[in-house]
C-alpha cells in the first residue's frame with residue numbers, strides 16, 4: 001500500500017456534542033485509523049487542534065512553500081525568513097515538543113516552488129537556493145532521532161527534476177518528495193512522463209533514468225505531493241511510490257458538496273480506472289429535503305431522489321447519533337442530526353469529508369486487492385491494475 005497522509009488545515013474540524021455542550025474537534029477523531037495516525041500538515045496552518053487527539057504515529061510536515069511561491073525571498077506565512085535552522089526550530093517547537101507528539105516525523109527540507117511557466121534564471125536560482133538549504137538541513141536533522149529529512153523535488157520538466165534528485169541522493173537523503181505537480185495534475189500523461197519517464201501507456205514502464213526511477217534504484221523512499229484522487233492512488237500503488245498526500249477529501253466533501261460512495265463490481269471484469277470504483281454525488285442535486293421529527297424530538301433529514309446514506313458508511317456510523325449543536329446552523333431552529341446531505345454549518349459540511357475518508361479507505365483496499373490479483377495473472381482484463389516494471 002502507498003501510504004496516504006491527509007493534508008489537514010486548521011479548518012479541518014467538526015463540532016460535536018459532549019455532555020450536552022458543543023466542542024470543536026479535529027476530524028482526526030472520526031476518520032479511519034491509518035489516516036488519523038498519519039497526517040500531513042503545513043507550517044502555514046495552525047496545527048494545535050490536530051494534536052488534541054492522541055495516537056499520532058508519523059506526521060509529515062512541510063514548510064508551507066505554497067504560501068511564498070510569489071515571493072523572491074522565502075518567508076513563512078506566520079512570519080520570519082525560511083532557512084534550514086528556522087524550519088527545524090518550527091518543526092520542533094510546534095510539533096515534536098508538543099503533548100501528544102507523533103512517534104516520528106517526516107520533515108521537509110525548505111523548498112521554493114518552481115511553477116511550470118517560470119523563467120530560466122528564476123528557475124535556476126530557486127533550484128540553487130533549495131539545494132543549498134538542503135545541505136544544512138540534513139546535517140541538522142542528524143541530531144534529532146525521530147526526524148527523517150525529506151528532499152523536495154521541483155522543476156519545469158523531467159531533466160530539471162532529475163538534476164534535483166541527483167543532488168538529494170548525493171547529499172544523503174533517503175526520502176524524496178515530488179512537488180509542483182498540482183498545476184499539471186489534469187494532464188496525467190505529462191505528470192507520469194516528468195516523474196517516471198513513462199511514454200507508452202498501453203505498456204507503461206518506469207525509466208531507470210527518470211527522477212522516480214533514479215530515486216527508487218538508490219533505495220530512497222518516494223512521496224507525491226497533492227495528487228490524491230483514487231485514480232492517482234492507482235498509479236502510485238502500481239509504481240511502488242511510498243506515500244502521497246492531499247486535501248481532496250476536504251475540498252470535494254466540505255467545500256464542493258460531494259459525497260462519495262463505493263460501486264459494486266465484478267472482480268472478474270474490473271473497470272479500466274479507479275473512477276469506476278466509486279460514484280460522486282453532488283448534494284445540490286438532491287431534489288427535496290424534509291426534516292422529520294424523530295425520537296426524543298430530534299429531527300432527522302429525509303431526502304427525495306438520493307439515498308446516499310442508506311449505503312452502509314462507517315463514516316456516518318461514527319456520529320449519526322450526534323446532534324448539530326452549531327448556533328449558526330442555517331438548517332433549522334430545532335434539535336437535529338448533523339446530516340451531511342445538506343449544508344448549513346461545519347457539522348454538516350465536514351461530515352462529507354469524514355464519509356469520503358472512509359470510502360477512500362475502502363477504495364484503496366480494493367485497488368490493493370486488484371493489483372495483487374493482476375500481478376498473479378496474465379489475463380489482459382487486469383492490464384490496467386498490474387504493478388509497473390522497469391524500462
Ligand SMILES: [Zn+2]
Nearest residue numbers: 324329331345
Ligand atoms: Zn445543523
